[in-house]
Amino acid sequence: MTIKFTDFFISVNIPYDKGLSAVLRYLGDKIEHENCVEGVLDWIAQTQCRNGASTHPFLPLLTWKVFLVHNENPKIFQYGLEILIHCTSVGEMKIQAPDPPSSRAEQPTSQEICDAVINNSIYWNENTLNLISELARRHSEHLKVHERALALLEAIFCPLRTNDLTQEARLTYWSKYSLIYRSVFKMVYPELIIRGLMKVHDGFPDILRIALSTMWKLCIDEENSKKFLEMDAFKLVYDVMYYWPKHPEIINQGALSLTALSSSxxxxxxxxxxxxxxxxxxxxxxxxxxxxxxxxxxxxxxxSIINHSAEQVLRFVRPGAIMKEKNLIALILKAYSIHHDNDRIIGTLIKLISTIMADDAILEAIFSAIPTLKALLTEIYSRFHNCRELGSAAQEVLQRIPVAYNIPMDAIEPDILIDFKMLSI
Structure with a gap:
């Protein structure tokens, strides 16, 4: 009881009213007192890590020291993760190659490992990520710890402005993060991602979204994508999207995850x-x-999926259901009618049509829809003929269509004509 009273007395005397610097000095002095540390980190996470606010140069350093002293307390770890997420998001922590332990021995001492973590306190590298990995492994049965550990990985690897899988984006990511991409896969993080996706029926969409977001970034590396496929990640992503069909962020990150895996x-x-x-x-x-x-x-x-084979194309165009809404051709028309001024989406539609038109068996299967697709490509060419990426691409696809598939407009099924005319409304 005396210990609890002492800890309570300490916690109520924390100088919150004097600002973050005073609280951090107090934390350094009382770092052995578990209740005090828990209260301080909770206060910092709740009040100082908001709205992109800068913090204090010593905050990451003290957080690492707290982790080393109180590695058995999941609450302390959770609050510390919140702090490190914020420090990373505002640019106070960044990726950099680690400074090695002072000893060149193959097995450095625990003190040397601790010193290395402290010396790298504002950097994300193998040393710091490995410490987080070990603590996450120890405390991941706590949902908030599990989620925050993945959120930290997202903060490190997933800036909000990067949300596509184009070749340019892949190269940018690989050049920036290649130093630690593969080392991350040797830690607990892939297991945390897979276990996060397994919570599809638990009613926690945040952990699903974060797991998807971090996974597809790691899959930019082919070796990582191979390991995720071996861990049955494709099925897990499918299940998450299937059971959360109305959640925009889950569908968005799920689509990127399917792309990363299917492109491998x-x-x-x-x-x-x-x-x-x-x-x-x-x-x-x-x-x-x-x-x-x-x-x-x-x-x-x-x-990315229909590029695998003509059979995959046929599964999407569904020749027996050309006129129905949920068919790839019908949805291409729908998307163009909505996004007719969006160059990025139109460029993707042209690539899809190009893939659809590339196989004679597919052309035969969608024979009645070919005039509509040709009319769409012709309109795109006429509107964007000065744009190489769109006009020239549309013209190239048109020129590749065999003459045998030139169908007079009066031979087109009436419903298809109506669909195309709706594009200009």
Missing amino acids: RWMIEDILMQYDIPTLLLNSLDTFCLYNEICYNLFYTVG
């Missing part, structure tokens, strides 16, 4: 055939067609 050279056709991916993605496109970013990412995902 380790993806095999058998995996794609195990799941009704076309229905999942076409339903998602129908639901979120109005949302620029989600629409683009979903079409990009469709493109």
